[in-house]
Amino acid sequence: MAVPEEENKTETVLVWEKTKRDHTTCEHMPTEETNRSDRLIQATSTSVAVIDALIEIGGEGGVTEISDAAELSTSSVHKHLNTLRESDFIVKNGKTYSLSLRFLDIGGFIRNNHPGSREIKLHIQEMAQQTNHNVFFTVEENGRAVVLYREVGRNGVPMRSRIGTRFYMNQAAGGIAILAEYPDSRVEAIIERHGLPPATEKTMTDRDVLMEELDRVRERGYAMTVGETTEGVQSIAVPVTLPEEEIIGACAVSGPIHRMGDPDEELLQYLRTMTNELELNITYS
Numbered sequence: 381m382a383v384p385e386e387e388n389k390t391e392t393v394l395v396w397e398k399t400k401r402d403h404t405t406c407e408h409m410p411t412e413e414t415n416r417s418d419r420l421i422q423a424t425s426t427s428v429a430v431i432d433a434l435i436e437i438g439g440e441g442g443v444t445e446i447s448d449a450a451e452l453s454t455s456s457v458h459k460h461l462n463t464l465r466e467s468d469f470i471v472k473n474g475k476t477y478s479l480s481l482r483f484l485d486i487g488g489f490i491r492n493n494h495p496g497s498r499e500i501k502l503h504i505q506e507m508a509q510q511t512n513h514n515v516f517f518t519v520e521e522n523g524r525a526v527v528l529y530r531e532v533g534r535n536g537v538p539m540r541s542r543i544g545t546r547f548y549m550n551q552a553a554g555g556i557a558i559l560a561e562y563p564d565s566r567v568e569a570i571i572e573r574h575g576l577p578p579a580t581e582k583t584m585t586d587r588d589v590l591m592e593e594l595d596r597v598r599e600r601g602y603a604m605t606v607g608e609t610t611e612g613v614q615s616i617a618v619p620v621t622l623p624e625e626e627i628i629g630a631c632a633v634s635g636p637i638h639r640m641g642d643p644d645e646e647l648l649q650y651l652r653t654m655t656n657e658l659e660l661n662i663t664y665s
């Protein structure tokens with residue numbers, strides 16, 4: 381039986397349209413990179429690059445110096461500096477620009493609103509007085525270790541970390557103590573995102589070595605770095621967890637290697653006791 385010519389034409393058009401759609405779908409299939417690009421606003425990324433460049437050059441500089449550090453054109457940097465200045469994020473000092481204290485206001489607001497902020501501050505101060513060492517409270521944010529509180533003890537030495545300093549998790553005792561509380565899947569996700577960059581020649585940068593160290597930390601209950609964050613500095617950190625095993629951060633004591641040496645049981649017991657008190661105070665505050 382012969383097929384009417386009109387039906388043949390209709391069938392041909394339908395097949396052609398389907399082929400065209402399939403080809404277009406394959407050709408323009410969004411990749412992870414294009415999806416990421418679609419989620420980003422370039423102007424905002426440029427402003428962040430300008431802010432990061434100012435931090436990199438010491439907090440203040442001229443347009444050319446900032447442009448070189450940010451690897452952006454001077455015209456683009458100039459526009460973004462003026463925009464940030466309009467919102468009081470940048471201060472102009474003659475021919476140079478610097479970050480404004482508005483960032484301090486925002487940082488203080490964020491820290492004060494962190495769960496248990498008051499209790500953490502009081503405990504960190506007391507621990508610095510009792511141990512005479514520098515004491516830190518570190519939290520994890522977006523896969524990085526961030527110093528939330530820092531207190532300098534009587535025998536404390538100058539260190540490169542300040543409040544708000546961001547480390548890769550493998551670089552700091554606090555970060556390692558937190559990782560040890562995470563399931564392996566979450567640890568792997570952080571490594572996948574950030575890698576394991578070194579801070580010094582002694583930093584653990586091998587995945588298998590780090591995973592073995594995390595097992596040891598889980599067994600003994602504390603993490604220790606010796607020159608892995610800063611040359612000549614040793615740190616001991618204990619995780620801070622709330623009921624239902626919610627990890628909120630880690631307390632770390634740091635000092636010169638020649639003063640700290642092998643952690644004695646008295647210091648470790650003190651760290652555990654203070655951490656336990658902090659956990660209870662945050663839970664029932």
